[in-house]
Amino acid sequence: xxxxxxxxxxxxxxxxxxxxxxxxxxxxxxxGHFMMVKAQQYDYLYDPLLRRPFGVCDxxxxxxxxxxxxxxxxTNLLSQVKVGSYIEFSEPLGNTFNFNxxxxxxxxxxxxxxxxxxxxxxxxxxxxxxxxLYYGGKTEDDILLIDEFKKYCQHxxxxxxxxxxxxxxIVTLPLSENIKKYGKIYACGPKRMLQATSELAIEHNIPxxxxxxxxxxxxxxxxxxxxxxxxxxxxxxxxKRCCVEGPVFDGARIVWE
Amino acid sequence: MSKSLEIEICGVKFKNPIITASGTFGYGIEYAxxxxxxxxxxxxxxGISLKETxxxxxxxxxxxxxxMLNAIGLQNVGVERFINEKLPLLKKYDTRxxxxxxxxxxxxxxxxxxxxxxxxxxxxxxxISCPNIKEGGIAFGTDPKMTYSVVYETKKVIKNxxxxxxxxxxxxxIKLFGKVAEEAGADxxxxxxxxxxxxxxxxxxxxxxxxxxGGLSGPAIKPVAIRMVYELYKTISIPIIGxxxxxxxxxxxxxxxxxxxxxxxxxANFVNPEISIQIVKELEDYLKSKSIDKITxxxxxxxx
Numbered sequence: 105x106x107x108x109x110x111x112x113x114x115x116x117x118x119x120x121x122x123x124x125x126x127x128x129x130x131x132x133x134x135x136g137h138f139m140m141v142k143a144q145q146y147d148y149l150y151d152p153l154l155r156r157p158f159g160v161c162d163x164x165x166x167x168x169x170x171x172x173x174x175x176x177x178x179t180n181l182l183s184q185v186k187v188g189s190y191i192e193f194s195e196p197l198g199n200t201f202n203f204n205x206x207x208x209x210x211x212x213x214x215x216x217x218x219x220x221x222x223x224x225x226x227x228x229x230x231x232x233x234x235x236x237l238y239y240g241g242k243t244e245d246d247i248l249l250i251d252e253f254k255k256y257c258q259h260x261x262x263x264x265x266x267x268x269x270x271x272x273x274i275v276t277l278p279l280s281e282n283i284k285k286y287g288k289i290y291a292c293g294p295k296r297m298l299q300a301t302s303e304l305a306i307e308h309n310i311p312x313x314x315x316x317x318x319x320x321x322x323x324x325x326x327x328x329x330x331x332x333x334x335x336x337x338x339x340x341x342x343x344k345r346c347c348v349e350g351p352v353f354d355g356a357r358i359v360w361e
Numbered sequence: 362m363s364k365s366l367e368i369e370i371c372g373v374k375f376k377n378p379i380i381t382a383s384g385t386f387g388y389g390i391e392y393a394x395x396x397x398x399x400x401x402x403x404x405x406x407x408g409i410s411l412k413e414t415x416x417x418x419x420x421x422x423x424x425x426x427x428x429m430l431n432a433i434g435l436q437n438v439g440v441e442r443f444i445n446e447k448l449p450l451l452k453k454y455d456t457r458x459x460x461x462x463x464x465x466x467x468x469x470x471x472x473x474x475x476x477x478x479x480x481x482x483x484x485x486x487x488x489i490s491c492p493n494i495k496e497g498g499i500a501f502g503t504d505p506k507m508t509y510s511v512v513y514e515t516k517k518v519i520k521n522x523x524x525x526x527x528x529x530x531x532x533x534x535i536k537l538f539g540k541v542a543e544e545a546g547a548d549x550x551x552x553x554x555x556x557x558x559x560x561x562x563x564x565x566x567x568x569x570x571x572x573x574x575g576g577l578s579g580p581a582i583k584p585v586a587i588r589m590v591y592e593l594y595k596t597i598s599i600p601i602i603g604x605x606x607x608x609x610x611x612x613x614x615x616x617x618x619x620x621x622x623x624x625x626x627x628x629a630n631f632v633n634p635e636i637s638i639q640i641v642k643e644l645e646d647y648l649k650s651k652s653i654d655k656i657t658x659x660x661x662x663x664x665x
Contacts, residue, residue: 142632150580150608151427154631194634195395321422321429322631324395326387328433329422343415343436348391361419 105129106190110167112183116245119216120172120183124191127166135160135224136200136315136352140323141170142192143178145185152177157320159220159292159351160196162252171219171248197323198351201313206287209233211257212279212301214240217293220315222252224290229256236282237261240275240297244268276300283308291315291355302355312355318346333359365648365655366641368402370600370623371523371548373483375457377402377644378656379613379637382604382627383461383486383527384408384433385578388447389454395634400641403457405551405625406443408488409477410462411469413439423560423569428579428606429628430558432572435463435491440473444480452481459525463488467514470501475518485522487515487547490529490554491576502529502554508538509545516546523548525602528589530582531557535589536596543597551602551625552593553586579628580606587619594620594661608636610643617659 107126114120129139140155156178158170172179185191201224209228213221218239228235236259241247247262247269254260261278262270271278275297283289283304291301292315305312318330325348332344335357344350366377380403386392389404398404416436423430438447440462451458460482464470470487477485489502489511501511512526526542528535530553539550555576560569568574586605593601603621607613608629616624629636648656 147609152424153427153579153628154424154429319420319422321431321628322385322634324634325391326385327422327431327631328387328416328436329420329431331419331421 105195106192109185109187109189109191112185112187114183115248118173118245119248120174120179121161121169121249122172122182122185123167123169124193125167129193129196130163130166130168133160133163133168133196134200135227136198136220137196138198138220138323138351139170139196140194140320141182143181145189145191152181154321155194155323156182157317157323157347159315160223161219162222162226171216173216194323198347199349201290201315201352203228203231204288204311207234208236208286209288209290210236210238210279210283210286212238212240212275212289212291212293212297214275214293214297215246217297217315217317218248220292221290222249225253225256234258236286238263238275238279239270240264240293241269242266274300276304280304283310286310288312289355295360298355299360302358306356313352314355314358315351316346316353317351320347323347333361335359363645363648365653366644367655368623368657370602371484373457373523375402375623377641378623379641379644380405380457380459380602380623380625381630381637382625383488384431385627385630388443388451389458390447390450392630392634393454396638398454398456400638401456402623402641403459403483404451405459405461405486406447406451407437408435408461408463408491409437409440409443409473410435410464411440411473413437413442418571420570421572421575423575425558425560425577426581428577428581430560430570430575430577431555432570432575434572435488440476444476448480448482457483459484459486461486461488461527463491467511470511470515471518474515474524478519478521482522484525485519486525486527486551487512488527488554490527490531499529499531502538503532505537505541509541512542512545512547525549525551527551527554529554530585530589536592539593539597543599547599549600549602550593550597551604553582553589553605556582556585578606580608582606583612587615590616590621591619591663607640608632610640610647613640613644614647614659617656618661618663620661622657622660
């Protein structure tokens with residue numbers, strides 16, 4: 105697929121938010137989906153070579169957004185894409201978050217992992233679900249899109265490691281204080297945050313879904329480069345492809361490394 | 362579709378010379394949702410072994426300059442499940458099916474080949490060149506005596522299908538290995554597999570992939586592959602299937618000029634799942650613009 109870049113906004117020194125026009129993509133995208141995005145705009149450039157996976161951050165009126173952090177060649181090239189130019193990406197890939205008519209849920213996120221949670225928050229809000237957000241970052245620069253989240257979340261708890269924004273500490277602390285009120289927890293962010301959130305949810309017997317971010321080559325289930333280890337019903341460990349059977353997994357079944 | 366792209370290798374007719382390379386196209390069916398598999402000349406299925414293999418630990422892949430390193434470790438469902446579960450789905454498509462296979466011993470190579478030889482596939486591709494597994498794989502492809510033995514013994518049990526031998530570039534003189542494989546009975550050669558490489562994270566000071574080393578693929582390796590196909594073409598008389606960093610029709614033409622009779626598209630499938638089909642169209646246009654009747658007219662025609 106190809107779409108016109110209608111916004112490529114620098115949020116701060118680290119993060120960008122790109123908005124792309126594509127009716128076709130938007131008509132297929134559901135909360136939890138990701139896409140592979142071609143970072144360079146010219147076919148003859150083969151460095152960087154592979155496309156980059158991004159979670160769908162938001163969709164609205166034929167447009168979708170991706171949130172990215174400047175980390176290497178690919179994301180640096182993305183940051184240079186001019187508004188009005190075209191960019192290539194795959195169709196929405198992977199599985200989606202699951203809903204079972206829970207009345208109150210918690211979203212737990214950090215870093216670029218906050219991206220799919222915005223789309224999810226909006227979806228749940230429209231289903232009349234009460235949504236709380238627990239948002240953790242290293243510094244104030246990692247806390248993004250709060251005004252957007254405020255539209256859909258009844259309560260937002262922010263933590264940073266340096267305490268400049270929100271409470272000082274890690275996000276699972278405020279979550280643990282309120283955890284009993286939630287019918288389900290959804291999380292996306294650094295692996296340690298997902299593991300801590302899942303362990304907390306298991307302890308309180310609350311269903312938890314996490315969206316994982318593994319290094320991917322194809323995004324379509326062919327390369328087997330993005331495996332996740334998951335326990336099945338019998339307690340046996342199985343290999344799952346993050347790109348096809350994921351990126352959303354039952355947090356209680358993941359074997360954390 | 363134009364007849365200019367039709368080819369025949371070892372008696373097997375292909376509608377075009379574009380084959381997807383083993384390890385980059387799963388069991389083929391993973392891509393059926395994204396592209397029309399009927400438009401491919403052929404599919405070389407992921408390396409199949411006698412028993413199911415779980416592959417190496419994560420992380421298994423890392424991007425490098427104009428390429429990528431992988432250490433998947435030939436993960437596959439095993440020959441029995443491949444034939445029962447995957448092959449029937451793949452057989453629904455009008456494309457040639459080549460099955461890449463490997464073993465940890467000569468006996469395993471022979472046994473997998475014997476089973477595949479009785480199945481509904483078109484060709485076998487012996488993998489003696491995977492750099493990512495300790496036993497088998499590259500061990501057979503970097504010792505000429507072992508290359509001879511494994512090809513010779515396996516060829517004895519193959520009664521129905523042509524045998525392609527996929528060579529390793531991780532040798533000093535690939536001509537020697539092409540010659541040995543030909544003498545041992547290979548019907549065709551595919552070249553090259555990945556180059557052994559390594560990448561280190563300077564923050565953690567650890568290798569990026571768990572296997573420490575991995576197989577380098579992508580456009581970064583194309584000049585090495587072209588050189589090796591050129592050397593092989595001058596040395597052996599069986600057909601050569603060129604592989605290594607092909608990203609567009611120009612790369613295909615280059616492989617043909619170096620001596621290829623068909624090509625395989627690998628890492629490019631990850632970058633763009635439609636690339637093989639696009640290349641078929643571009644090749645047709647190229648031949649027309651150059652008034653070349655058949656793509657086979659280009660094989661080995663580099664002017665030196």
